[in-house]
Amino acid sequence: MDLVFRANRAITPDGGTAADVGVRDGRIVAVAERGRLVGDRVVELAEDEVLLPGLVDTHVHVNDPGRAEWEGFATATRAAAAGGVTTIVDMPLNSLPPTTSVDALEVKRAAARGNAHVDVGFWGGIVPGNLADLRPLHDAGVFGFKCFLIHSGVDEFPHVSSAQLAASLTELRSFDALAIVHAEHPSDVTEPGPDYPGFLASRPHRAEHHAIADLVRVARETGARVHVLHLSSGEALSEVEAAKEEGLRLTAETCPHYLTFVAEEIGDRATQFKCCPPIRDAANRELVWRGLRAGSIDLVVSDHSPCTPELKEGDFATAWGGIASLxxxxxxxxTQARQRGHALTDVVRWMAAGPAELVGLRRKGRIAEGHDADLVVFAPDEAFVVDRAALHHRNPVTPYHGRPLAGVVRQTWLRGKRITGDRPQGRLLSRGDA
Structure with a gap:
């Protein structure tokens, strides 16, 4: 073998175990008892390190081309690698042009080519008037299609009506493509106030509950596969749970900020916490954790949505809504999971295996024979305090600045090669890549 990783603990589909992981030509070819495999090179993990599969983040806004001053592929993917993420799927909006046609997809791929430190796939977009573009985008390799039920935040990516959603899902059902949906209902959203309580009140629980109920109804009528993005409301989980019990093909995700922060701790000028849907109160956070524990929520992804520092200035009525956290x-x-009795096996399921399964990346997200040798050396008990100046994101804006966290990524490997940040080695992925 080219390479053997020797770990006192590796997180495999069978749990955490002492193991050797053998690699040949960038692929895992053997997982065996520790000390059993022989390779040209052996990477022996320290006593305090755990070997994880590379994470898969299916909700990342890179914003390149067009708004590369917000974020770009080189900076976003370098940040991803530093955080143990070896595959991202880029959202179709906030870049110019948005990824709503094959021509726009090719522009996006050209921006990413040669600039990615991790593997990168792409979502397509559903907007009014592009129904005829969906099948060609699917054939060109996007992993599914994003739409908004409310204003997206940028005028060039308008939201869809209920009738347009139904027509789009009917079209996607004809070739069994996945729709991923920003589920807030515009009838329940009001103008935000400048302070955090005023902003939070403008996007209440019922906005998510109402939108998910509408989405479930259309999914039932069309038979389409649908995925609820960045669920923040524990009250809306009842709709997700009922849909799953009914047997509808519906999944849901949440994000680290909804599992970490609480509204009670957010000051009136702390616009680095602004996101949509919003961070809610402490009791709600525990409901979201309960949904994740029960399996009502399937995965955890970043919704990395950065911008320039200037766009985060002002108050909660005017600042850009998005959190940089890749x-x-x-x-x-x-940090939060261990406090609630969860193990690293749970985190890997939520952040590696689950997202890979959502988009059909059959060689990602697991330490198992036949999978890509995307691996992370993680020290779960080492603590650090977040310093925004030490992050690889293009702009040093994050609500995590100054926050103590547990767990340090010490090494990240992509297909058996260590990511150093010196030379991009990521590939552009298409739907169906095994």
Whole structure:
């Protein structure tokens, strides 16, 4: 074998165990009892280190091309690698042009080519008027299609009506593509106030509950596969749970910030915490954790949505809504998970295996024979305090600044090669890549 990773603990589909992981030509070819495998090179983990599969983050806004001053592929993917993420799937909006046609997809791929430190796939977009573009985008390799039920935050990516959602899901059902949905209902959202309580009141629980109920109804009528993005409301989980019990093909995700922060701790000018849907109160946070524990929520992804520092200035009525966290998700989730009795096996399921399964990446997200040798050396008991100046994101804006977290990523490997940040080695992925 080219390479053997020797770990006192490795997180495999069978749990945490002492293991050797053998690699040949960038692929895992053997997982055996520790000390059994022989390779040209052996990477022996320290006593305090655990070998994890590379994380898969299916909710990342890179914003390149068009708004590369917000974030770009080189900086985003370097941050991803520093946080143990070896595959991202880029959202179709906030870049210019948005990824709503094959031509726009090719522009996006050109921006990413040669600039990615991790593997990168792409979502397509559903907007009014692009129904005829969906099948060609699917054939061109996007992993599914994103739409908004409310204003997206950028005018070039408008939201869809109920009728347009139904027509789009009917079209996607014809070739069994996945729809991923920003589920807040515009009828329940009001103008935000400048302070945090005023902003939170403008996007109440019922906005998510109402939107998910509408989405469930259309999913039932069309038979389409649907995925609820960035669920923040514990009250809306009842709709997700009922849909799953009914047998509808519906999944849901949440994000590290909804599992970490609480509204009670957010000051009126702390706009680095602004996101949509919003961070809610402490009791709600525990409801979201309960949904994750029960399996009502399937996965955890970042919704990394950065911007320039200037766009975060002002108050909660005017500042950009988005949280930059791509580099910190693993540590943030692990910090909270361990306090609630969860193990690293749970975190790996939520942040590696689950997202890979959502988009059909059959060689990602697991330490198992036949999978890509995307691996992370993680020290779960080492603590650190987040310093925004030490992050690889393009702009040093994050609500995690100054926050103590547990768990440090010491090494990240992509297909058996260590990511150093010196030379991009990521590949552009298409739907169906095994």
């Amino acid at each position: 580099q910190l998700g693993l540590s943030a989730v692990w």
